[in-house]
Amino acid sequence: MQQAGATGSTDLRKLTEQDISKLFSPKILERGIEYFEEGRLQRPFVYRSSIMAECHGTQPENYHTSIDVRDDNIVASCTCPYAFGYCKHIAAVLYAWVKRPSAFADLGESEEILSRLDKSQIVEIVMDMIRYDPDVMYVINLRLTSAGELTDFTRREVAAIFSEEYVDYLNVREIVKKLDIFREYASDLAREKKTDTALALIEPVIDAIVANYTRLDDADALMANFFGAAMDMYGSLLSVIKDEGKLRIHLTRALDWYMDAEWGLESDVLKFLADYPVRLGQNKYMIDAVELKISDFKRSFISTSPKYSEEHEYIDERIGRLNILRSELRRNAFR
Ligand SMILES: [Zn+2]
Numbered sequence: 288m289q290q291a292g293a294t295g296s297t298d299l300r301k302l303t304e305q306d307i308s309k310l311f312s313p314k315i316l317e318r319g320i321e322y323f324e325e326g327r328l329q330r331p332f333v334y335r336s337s338i339m340a341e342c343h344g345t346q347p348e349n350y351h352t353s354i355d356v357r358d359d360n361i362v363a364s365c366t367c368p369y370a371f372g373y374c375k376h377i378a379a380v381l382y383a384w385v386k387r388p389s390a391f392a393d394l395g396e397s398e399e400i401l402s403r404l405d406k407s408q409i410v411e412i413v414m415d416m417i418r419y420d421p422d423v424m425y426v427i428n429l430r431l432t433s434a435g436e437l438t439d440f441t442r443r444e445v446a447a448i449f450s451e452e453y454v455d456y457l458n459v460r461e462i463v464k465k466l467d468i469f470r471e472y473a474s475d476l477a478r479e480k481k482t483d484t485a486l487a488l489i490e491p492v493i494d495a496i497v498a499n500y501t502r503l504d505d506a507d508a509l510m511a512n513f514f515g516a517a518m519d520m521y522g523s524l525l526s527v528i529k530d531e532g533k534l535r536i537h538l539t540r541a542l543d544w545y546m547d548a549e550w551g552l553e554s555d556v557l558k559f560l561a562d563y564p565v566r567l568g569q570n571k572y573m574i575d576a577v578e579l580k581i582s583d584f585k586r587s588f589i590s591t592s593p594k595y596s597e598e599h600e601y602i603d604e605r606i607g608r609l610n611i612l613r614s615e616l617r618r619n620a621f622r
Pocket of ligand 1 (some may be wrong): 350365366367368369374375377447
């Protein structure tokens with residue numbers, strides 16, 4: 288889940304224990320310190336104004352935690368499902384950074400070394416990387432695709448990732464790992480203020496997850512967590528859009544996701560839709576859109592087959608969802 292917060296200090300390299308203690312409740316901080324002391328952090332590194340590490344928790348999967356000092360804020364994210372602010376993994380990584388910065392490999396140094404190499408040496412290294420991990424091809428292809436072709440390219444690649452053949456033998460973790468390459472690139476684009484391009488990339492990823500979720504065995508909620516992070520990114524991208532028409536197109540799209548999402552995903556879209564329209568001054572627009580959808584669904588009741596049919600059940604369930612959203616929106620209007 289993506290989480291954001293701020294401290295008084297804006298320089299990663301000058302952060303103190305006191306700065307980070309302000310970000311957490313004492314209990315979470317204590318758990319974070321325990322995690323650090325138990326040696327649960329793996330592969331910590333620092334690059335420019337970011338620190339990253341993997342955190343070994345109770346699940347067999349490691350959580351990926353990254354912390355960025357950006358626009359005078361500390362912006363942290365973690366792939367764990369904790370939803371009440373900063374988690375203990377973020378606390379552990381920040382604490383480790385303050386206590387033992389030398390444990391973090393500095394990618395800036397690697398960058399400097401690479402910048403001194405000639406082209407053939409770089410090509411050799413990149414080819415080695417692809418051999419070691421073929422997913423590196425996604426990283427390269429994404430960066431070689433023009434902004435105008437990004438949506439089509441992503442749609443095609445993500446469809447292939449979810450194709451019959453892959454879903455059969457890849458587990459969810461592998462699929463999430465591939466999709467994360469797309470999300471990371473969208474996050475880079477967002478940082479460069481290329482909002483439209485980032486949206487052109489993240490939307491087809493969200494579309495594909497919504498369309499394919501039932502085919503996956505997401506027992507550890509890895510895909511659901513990834514989806515939550517993608518929705519958070521979607522929200523922060525919409526927050527910088529000035530054009531009201533554009534904003535509404537994207538919000539309507541999120542409403543479609545809410546209708547199409549299977550159990551396990553719909554709560555993340557609900558969280559998004561209950562929160563962002565009011566933040567973006569589009570609460571009334573969203574309430575109207577929801578009401579229109581409710582009456583559309585109610586009208587289709589008349590034309591559908593008898594009660595207790597699957598279709599009837601589906602419509603009934605969707606109307607239920609819309610009612611929940613509408614009351615959330617109405618409540619938030621007075622926030
Ligand atoms: Zn976490």
